[in-house]
Amino acid sequence: MRNKWVKRSIYIAILLAIFVGYPWYNIANPADATVARGLMPENVIKYGQDHLVLWGAAILVATAIGVAAGILISRPQFRFVAPVVVNIANIGQTVPSIGVLAIFMGLLGMGFSTAVFALIVYGILPILRNTYAGMITISPGIIEASRGMGMTPYSILRRIELPLALPVITAGIRTSSVMIVGAATLATFIAAGGLGAIIVTGLSVMRDQLFYTGAVMAASLAILLDYILWIIEEEAQA
Amino acid sequence: MVIKLENLTKIFQPGDAPAVDNLTLEVDEGDTCVLVGPSGCGKTTTMKMVNRLIEPTDGKIYVENEDVSKKNPIQLRLNIGYVIQEIGLFPHMSIAENIATVPRELRWPKQKIQERVDELLSMVGLDPELFRNRRPSDLSGGQRQRIGVARALSADPPLMLMDEPFGALDPITRSYLQNEFLRIQEKIKKTIIFVTHDIDEAIKMGTKIAIMREGKLVQYATPDELLSAPADEFVVNLIGGNYSIKRLHLIRVEEILKEPFTVSPEDSLDEAKEVMEKSQLELVLAVNGEKHLEGLVTPSSLRKEGERVGDVMDTPDLTVDSGATLNDALSVMLTNGEGYALVVGDENRLQGVVTLNAIMEALQDNEK
Known part of the structure; x- marks a missing residue:
């Protein structure tokens, strides 16, 4: 038990060390004045914060909508729409993330809220699909036993279906989380900030130290958040 | 209801x-x-x-x-x-x-x-x-x-x-x-x-x-x-x-139980032999004070070396529980090739013995 938490803390510490240490080192040792300008500490912190906020807002809303919609289309009354919804979700998934951003920029203009909105739509799909899959793969015998014993539909959902579908649902949330961290690097194209700004600057001024910094921060953030979600999932099931 | x-x-x-x-x-x-x-x-x-x-x-x-x-x-x-x-x-x-x-x-x-x-x-x-x-x-x-x-x-x-x-x-x-x-x-x-x-x-x-x-x-x-x-x-x-x-x-073993011949593990072998002669089954069961089944005494165990029943008795298998049917008892007998089954209740307490003959008699009575 204690051993488990020691291991988890070490892992989180390593990921945090990469997320903080790598930009720190580059800020302290810029190759030239251009890199130094691109890596002003207050800007790096700002972009990191933007990225976290983009991710946080998008994953929270996407989870709420995705889980609710997934449950809804798994109900017997609505199951006939499920194939349509799941297929639309699958097709939606094939649109590249930059395309999703572009579509919403066309509709809503530039800015932070557009980016959040696009990321939410992008993130709903895996959560919705997994929630639906998790709900319909529960053995019918289990549902029938709970109905036969007199459980209310609400009790069955809360005590039986959701706990049994939880591992599949959280797998969807984690997939979505990693996708959102990645896609959020594109938010800079619609002036919504985020770690993508460092990468794009690095590319335009041709300084690899810059875009490596942005890329490593985004990647380590994705892994770190995924790991934290995994811990939450494990604890929820225990 | x-x-x-x-x-x-x-x-x-x-x-x-x-x-x-x-x-x-x-x-x-x-x-x-x-x-x-x-x-x-x-x-x-x-x-x-x-x-x-x-x-x-x-x-x-x-x-x-x-x-x-x-x-x-x-x-x-x-x-x-x-x-x-x-x-x-x-x-x-x-x-x-x-x-x-x-x-x-x-x-x-x-x-x-x-x-x-x-x-x-x-x-x-x-x-x-x-x-x-x-x-x-x-x-x-x-x-x-x-x-x-x-x-x-x-x-x-x-x-x-x-x-x-x-x-x-x-x-x-x-x-x-x-x-x-x-x-x-x-x-x-x-x-x-x-x-x-x-x-x-x-x-x-x-x-x-x-x-x-x-x-x-x-x-x-x-x-x-x-x-x-x-x-x-x-x-x-x-x-x-x-x-x-x-x-x-349809018939439960309880309905055709026979009173078993019992000795205590503390008894001497001579006492066990006496009881054995009285039983028609060549089978004596060792039970303790609370009727818990301890062991099984057959003619062959009496030929073994020892002073007390406890030294020579065999482990009792061939048991069925008291709720069992004649079918269960018969299947235990057939599996083991013996003409009897021991009926035990809660905590291995001996209730009696069912024999092949008793099963046949019960079936004949039931047919009538």
Whole structure:
């Protein structure tokens, strides 16, 4: 038990060390004045914060909508729409993330809220699909036993279906989380900030130290958040 | 709790043959009514209409003179125990949580739920300390089925519905659990509707048997009547001949027990020999002060070196529990090639001996 938490803390510490240490080192040792300008500490912190906020807002809303919609289309009354919804979700998934951003920029203009909105739509799909899959793969015998014993539909959902579908649902949330961290690097194209700004600057001024910094921060953030979600999932099931 | 089914009919798809066809049946208080027939005969559908998992197309069901279609289905089901094959246990919950399903829906206080769970675990023969916190996946098939029964009994419902509850078990475990359930039922006296496709199980478990075919009731009778006066060719084929052997399921070993000849492990071998001469069985059982079965003394063990019975006695195998049927006892005898079986009750307490001769006599009496 204690051993488990020691291991988890070490892992989180390593990921945090990469997320903080790598930009720190580059800020302290810029190759030239251009890199130094691109890596002003207050800007790096700002972009990191933007990225976290983009991710946080998008994953929270996407989870709420995705889980609710997934449950809804798994109900017997609505199951006939499920194939349509799941297929639309699958097709939606094939649109590249930059395309999703572009579509919403066309509709809503530039800015932070557009980016959040696009990321939410992008993130709903895996959560919705997994929630639906998790709900319909529960053995019918289990549902029938709970109905036969007199459980209310609400009790069955809360005590039986959701706990049994939880591992599949959280797998969807984690997939979505990693996708959102990645896609959020594109938010800079619609002036919504985020770690993508460092990468794009690095590319335009041709300084690899810059875009490596942005890329490593985004990647380590994705892994770190995924790991934290995994811990939450494990604890929820225990 | 009397249950009446009146002209019950279920048609799943308009145009299809009815799954249940104009079925009228009455189950008396404390009866175990077994619905039996080939698959597709409508027995499970009939049972599921009682707790409204399936709504009838036509006809009425009365539970204690109340029309179930006028009751709230949730309230109705909370008062009816429901057991299905082992898949019905919730894999993500502990054994205690599984058993507590209905009490929790009824919002019993925590303390009361805990006490009830422990009581039920003991009743189905599982140590609460050991099993309370385990998961269904840690249990054997037989243990899971006991949990299923305990769960159905949790709120002490007067009526139980059991759908092939022992279907997924190996024959030995099945027969053991059947006996155990009969013993429990003797104490709790529930009204039970029991579905099975196994006529032997029906004869063993039922006080009344309803034979169904293509949605219709073919015969409704006690097991004895069924064996002595089958209604038609279909029933005869379902029973499948061997009437005397079927009757073995009907008689319990308790009814033909013989008083055993016993000694104490402390007794000398000479004393044991004396007792042996008195017994016609060449079999003497060693029991301690509280009648716990300790060992088995046969002529060959008496030829061994030793002073006391305790030194030479053999381990007693060939035991059946006191709820067992003659069929169980006979199968133990045949497996071991001996003409007797030892009947033990709770805590290995010796109740008596069943012999091959006694079984044959019982069958002859029963035929008359």
